[in-house]
Amino acid sequence: MLKKYLLLLSLLIWISTHSFAQLISDNQDIYKVGNSVNLSSPYHTTLSFFYNLEDGHYQPENAAKTLDLSDYKDKNGQRLAVKLKQIFEGKGILIRTNEIPNEQNYSDSTSAADENIYYFDKQKLPGIFLQKTGENWKYSAFSVSQIDELHSETYPYGTAKLLNILPKIGNQEYLGLQLWQLVGLFILLLLLFLSHWIFTLVVDKLMLYVFKRYGYAKVGEDYILPVARVISFYLIVVLLSLFIRVLQLPIEIWSWVLIVLRTLKPFLITIIFYKLADVVAAYFTRLANKTESTLDDQLVPLMRKTLKAFVIIVGTLFILRDGLNLDIIPFLTGLSIGGVAIALAAQDTIKNFFGSVMIFIDKPFQVGDWITSGEIDGTVEEVGFRSTRIRTFRNSLMYVPNGKIADAILDNHGLRQYRRFYTTLTITYDTPPALIDEFVNGLREIVLAHPNTRKDGYHIYFNNLSSFSQDIMFYIFFEVPTWGEELQSRHEILVQIVKLANSIGVRFAFPTQTLHMESFPEKKTLVPEYTGGYEAKVSEFVQRELKRKAE
Numbered sequence: 001m002l003k004k005y006l007l008l009l010s011l012l013i014w015i016s017t018h019s020f021a022q023l024i025s026d027n028q029d030i031y032k033v034g035n036s037v038n039l040s041s042p043y044h045t046t047l048s049f050f051y052n053l054e055d056g057h058y059q060p061e062n063a064a065k066t067l068d069l070s071d072y073k074d075k076n077g078q079r080l081a082v083k084l085k086q087i088f089e090g091k092g093i094l095i096r097t098n099e100i101p102n103e104q105n106y107s108d109s110t111s112a113a114d115e116n117i118y119y120f121d122k123q124k125l126p127g128i129f130l131q132k133t134g135e136n137w138k139y140s141a142f143s144v145s146q147i148d149e150l151h152s153e154t155y156p157y158g159t160a161k162l163l164n165i166l167p168k169i170g171n172q173e174y175l176g177l178q179l180w181q182l183v184g185l186f187i188l189l190l191l192l193f194l195s196h197w198i199f200t201l202v203v204d205k206l207m208l209y210v211f212k213r214y215g216y217a218k219v220g221e222d223y224i225l226p227v228a229r230v231i232s233f234y235l236i237v238v239l240l241s242l243f244i245r246v247l248q249l250p251i252e253i254w255s256w257v258l259i260v261l262r263t264l265k266p267f268l269i270t271i272i273f274y275k276l277a278d279v280v281a282a283y284f285t286r287l288a289n290k291t292e293s294t295l296d297d298q299l300v301p302l303m304r305k306t307l308k309a310f311v312i313i314v315g316t317l318f319i320l321r322d323g324l325n326l327d328i329i330p331f332l333t334g335l336s337i338g339g340v341a342i343a344l345a346a347q348d349t350i351k352n353f354f355g356s357v358m359i360f361i362d363k364p365f366q367v368g369d370w371i372t373s374g375e376i377d378g379t380v381e382e383v384g385f386r387s388t389r390i391r392t393f394r395n396s397l398m399y400v401p402n403g404k405i406a407d408a409i410l411d412n413h414g415l416r417q418y419r420r421f422y423t424t425l426t427i428t429y430d431t432p433p434a435l436i437d438e439f440v441n442g443l444r445e446i447v448l449a450h451p452n453t454r455k456d457g458y459h460i461y462f463n464n465l466s467s468f469s470q471d472i473m474f475y476i477f478f479e480v481p482t483w484g485e486e487l488q489s490r491h492e493i494l495v496q497i498v499k500l501a502n503s504i505g506v507r508f509a510f511p512t513q514t515l516h517m518e519s520f521p522e523k524k525t526l527v528p529e530y531t532g533g534y535e536a537k538v539s540e541f542v543q544r545e546l547k548r549k550a551e
Contacts, residue, residue: 050085093120439500
């Protein structure tokens with residue numbers, strides 16, 4: 001960093017050795033005034049004021065004659081004249097004489113009363129202006145009354161005292177700067193170097209140590225430390241802007257340096273808030289991880305992008321206003337008018353944006369849910385600003401505008417508390433009623449024994465006689481969150497049903513036509529013989545299955 005400061009020092013010295021004649025050639029008339037004080041026009045009053053405060057022609061008593069001291073108690077205006085010049089220099093206001101009117105009866109056309117006044121800079125110094133009093137143009141009584149306050153504002157925190165201390169070091173010129181300016185510049189660079197070293201020590205060492213001590217090392221390194229470093233650079237810029245104006249560099253240099261410093265402040269603040277958006281997003285990510293919903297996991301990235309976009313827009317406006325001294329009111333007015341035209345041209349985009357907002361507010365689904373609506377059929381993967389990405393069961397991606405989803409009737413299968421399983425078990429007509437009863441009881445025991453079935457909402461009954469079978473309704477619910485777990489539970493239940501049927505001799509029917517013939521003596525009939533004892537067999541099956549699961 002020391003090399004950077006030395007490079008900056010060399011650059012300033014190089015700039016100071018060049019007279020910037022092309023920028024101030026229009027100010028050469030200031031040396032043609034002589035010892036007289038001419039107050040006949042704003043042009044001559046300005047020349048008289050600055051000429052008599054130049055180092056080679058230093059006559060503050062003549063400069064004081066350009067001030068209207070009629071309402072000021074201290075009639076000796078030399079101190080006020082010097083302070084006023086220091087205000088012009090500290091504010092970085094470059095006076096160009098060719099732009100100052102040379103008319104004795106000049107009037108400000110922007111003034112409501114069309115008064116005989118002249119403003120140097122309405123934005124930077126709205127309270128300092130020349131006013132015609134009688135036949136003379138002077139700094140108005142109001143301007144004189146503002147000098148002390150403006151001087152304190154320009155040189156705050158006691159830096160004004162340095163204006164009287166540093167010049168006592170010496171006025172010898174070296175490399176285009178006076179000795180006291182060079183000494184002050186060296187002290188300022190040394191102060192900046194020490195400040196940067198202290199900030200680095202506090203931020204990189206002490207702060208990181210504190211975060212590690214309390215178990216937040218990753219948070220400190222990834223989020224807090226980058227913000228703290230930018231804050232340290234901002235503090236250095238603040239120190240530089242406070243003390244560099246005390247050096248009273250040539251106004252041609254200082255006016256540009258001041259623009260750079262004014263631009264750096266809102267720029268660094270914008271970077272700070274831009275990085276703070278990541279800190280806020282990390283905090284909400286942590287909260288989102290504690291919730292069961294997955295939709296808020298998608299909301300956090302959107303919130304981070306929105307915050308960053310908002311910071312960039314607001315930061316740019318402040319850079320234009322405070323840094324480049326531009327009037328942003330017309331820009332905002334034009335933006336509002338243009339916003340109406342853009343809104344009309346981008347109705348679908350705005351509709352989709354508000355559709356995404358409604359999705360996050362109403363939460364009709366979350367990431368991972370299976371939804372259906374018309375042509376929409378698949379699992380939600382991501383919710384964006386404009387569209388929602390849905391993975392179909394063909395493994396293709398479907399991008400659906402959020403405006404369409406917000407207006408559609410959705411069937412969210414992912415929010416089901418229970419997943420229904422309904423089938424019909426067909427058994428042959430030769431199954432006796434006692435076996436049917438025991439088979440139904442066994443089916444109910446299978447449902448009660450399974451860990452993922454709803455125990456208070458199932459229906460298993462012998463409820464129909466069809467053309468080729470006796471039908472048993474099997475209507476149950478699974479309490480599982482995903483389709484994959486539902487399929488696994490179905491598999492387990494169906495396997496248990498087949499095992500139960502095989503254990504007690506129940507045969508499942510299928511569409512057939514059977515031709516019955518009288519049985520021959522040498523051949524047994526195809527109809528099985530039922531010997532009874534079904535209750536014991538079902539009980540034995542249930543006990544055996546429970547024991548197997550327990551093992």
